[in-house]
Amino acid sequence: MVIVMRPGAPESAVAEVSEHLESLGYILHVSRGVGRTLIGAVGLPEIDKAATADSLRGHDWVEDVVLISKPYKFVSREYQAHDTVVDVAGLPVGGQGVVVMAGPCTVESEEQVNAVAERVAQAGASVLRGGAYKPSTSPYSFHGLGEPGLRILREAADRHCLKVVTEVMDVRRVDEVARFADILQIGTRNMQNYDLLRELGQTRKPVMLKRGMSAKYEEWLLAAEYIATQGNNQILLCERGIRTFETATRNTLDLNAVPMVKSLSHLPIVVDPSHGTGRRDLVAPMALAAVAAGADALIVEVHPDPDHAVKDGQQSQTPSQFAAMMTMLARVAEAIGRRLLRPEAQ
Ligand code: PEP
Ligand code: MN
Numbered sequence: 001m002v003i004v005m006r007p008g009a010p011e012s013a014v015a016e017v018s019e020h021l022e023s024l025g026y027i028l029h030v031s032r033g034v035g036r037t038l039i040g041a042v043g044l045p046e047i048d049k050a051a052t053a054d055s056l057r058g059h060d061w062v063e064d065v066v067l068i069s070k071p072y073k074f075v076s077r078e079y080q081a082h083d084t085v086v087d088v089a090g091l092p093v094g095g096q097g098v099v100v101m102a103g104p105c106t107v108e109s110e111e112q113v114n115a116v117a118e119r120v121a122q123a124g125a126s127v128l129r130g131g132a133y134k135p136s137t138s139p140y141s142f143h144g145l146g147e148p149g150l151r152i153l154r155e156a157a158d159r160h161c162l163k164v165v166t167e168v169m170d171v172r173r174v175d176e177v178a179r180f181a182d183i184l185q186i187g188t189r190n191m192q193n194y195d196l197l198r199e200l201g202q203t204r205k206p207v208m209l210k211r212g213m214s215a216k217y218e219e220w221l222l223a224a225e226y227i228a229t230q231g232n233n234q235i236l237l238c239e240r241g242i243r244t245f246e247t248a249t250r251n252t253l254d255l256n257a258v259p260m261v262k263s264l265s266h267l268p269i270v271v272d273p274s275h276g277t278g279r280r281d282l283v284a285p286m287a288l289a290a291v292a293a294g295a296d297a298l299i300v301e302v303h304p305d306p307d308h309a310v311k312d313g314q315q316s317q318t319p320s321q322f323a324a325m326m327t328m329l330a331r332v333a334e335a336i337g338r339r340l341l342r343p344e345a346q
Contacts, residue, residue, distance in 0.1 A: 017062065192318070220237065258295050291333055
């Protein structure tokens with residue numbers, strides 16, 4: 001169960017409720033958010049939870065007690081019925097608008113990032129993507145420009161009124177990446193890096209948690225719960241394709257995830273059709289399908305010269321392909337009663 005304390009509840013009240021729950025044998029996760037303290041109490045299925053919840057509701061400083069059957073609590077729909085809208089430095093992700101994030105797989109140079117930023121902003125993207133720290137299956141691949149890459153990304157984004165999403169791979173680099181980024185991305189290979197999840201839970205920056213390539217929905221939501229238990233509820237879930245028996249595409253983009261995970265969780269869902277397919281020609285159709293299915297945002301790889309990209313050129317759109325896709329996306333969004341959120345519309 002989750003105990004929601006009233007805004008401004010003193011530490012003595014939190015301690016009193018916590019001690020009571022601990023005396024009953026519960027294991028507690030106290031999350032001190034901006035306005036409120038939440039106490040997650042897990043364990044003890046044999047105890048009469050309903051009676052415990054009723055007695056806690058009588059406490060002066062307890063606002064509500066929510067009983068949750070799922071193993072993940074704070075991120076579950078049972079805990080919060082309404083959709084979370086994540087505040088990306090003033091840009092709302094979730095809710096009625098559809099947000100598009102676009103940019104190169106990897107930050108290669110100032111010229112490359114500037115060229116992409118200009119074109120994707122013109123076409124209506126509101127967030128610039130790009131990796132300065134790159135995870136790679138091979139130790140011999142390029143691993144990113146590091147801090148100079150972050151600087152290039154931030155400057156290009158600011159020039160074109162875009163926000164920045166970029167990956168952080170290492171707990172030792174969280175502060176550095178957070179200085180430049182508006183959204184901290186956790187890559188598929190790190191979805192179960194629990195120390196990293198906890199560390200990002202300590203920040204107050206939005207986190208985009210990519211689904212592990214072999215992770216079930218429950219494992220993905222439990223990973224999000226690691227972030228939420230630290231007090232950061234600004235979480236975006238990103239479906240980026242999973243490993244299946246099919247080898248014609250790089251991954252299989254699991255669009256079931258969009259309506260299914262939305263029924264399990266209140267968090268916004270982002271879809272990545274670039275890694276989800278691995279093929280430039282499949283990105284636009286799958287992006288359209290994702291928005292039709294209810295995705296709150298897309299993240300798409302775009303490169304000024306994809307055939308000479310350092311990484312993931314085969315799945316990167318040219319700026320003109322991206323612009324053509326954006327025109328169609330606007331129509332699909334409108335058809336389902338939503339609209340593309342353009343930077344100037346905020
Ligand atoms: C990326 O966004 O470039 C990336 C490496 O993504 P993923 O972690 O989904 O492979
Ligand atoms: Mn990539």
